[in-house]
Amino acid sequence: MATKNYTVTGMTCGHCEMSVKEEVGDIAGVTEVTADHATGAVSVSGEGFTDEQVAAAIAEAGYELA
Amino acid sequence: MATKNYTVTGMTCGHCEMSVKEEVGDIAGVTEVTADHATGAVSVSGEGFTDEQVAAAIAEAGYELA
Numbered sequence A, B: 001m002a003t004k005n006y007t008v009t010g011m012t013c014g015h016c017e018m019s020v021k022e023e024v025g026d027i028a029g030v031t032e033v034t035a036d037h038a039t040g041a042v043s044v045s046g047e048g049f050t051d052e053q054v055a056a057a058i059a060e061a062g063y064e065l066a
Helices: A014-025 A051-061 B014-025 B051-061
Strands: A002-009 A030-035 A041-046 B002-009 B030-035 B041-046
Touching: A002 A051, A014 A030, A014 A041, A014 A051, A014 B014, A041 A051, B002 B051, B014 B030, B014 B041, B014 B051, B041 B051
Parallel strands: none
Antiparallel strands: A002 A041, A030 A041, B002 B041, B030 B041
16 A cells, blocks of 8 residues: 655645545545645555546645645 | 624635534524635524524534634
8 A cells, every 4th residue: 555645735724624535535546545734735545546636636626736 | 584794713715614604504593694704704694593692603613703
């Protein structure tokens, strides 16, 4: 299992973190997602997922990869 | 029907507005709630609700009356 770290802009609160975690968590192969609105840090663990999928999920949630 | 205006601190995004609208909207007699995170303005329309009920609902949502 691999963990990849991303920086996301636009999260302002815990609800935003939850939105990101939900969308990214729906990607096939993703087993764990953490998100911190204060730093923008999003950590994604699992197998077989791509940066493109993560970027798309984050956009779907309403945010952007930095 | 009366409309009362309040100022709420701590809302940072649209999810926050939604949380406030949901909690305040659950008060008996409330028929409409608007919330704007940019200004903190929350407007509550209906009949028979009290400021105390609005304050409690806003606290329940995780925010505070200014």
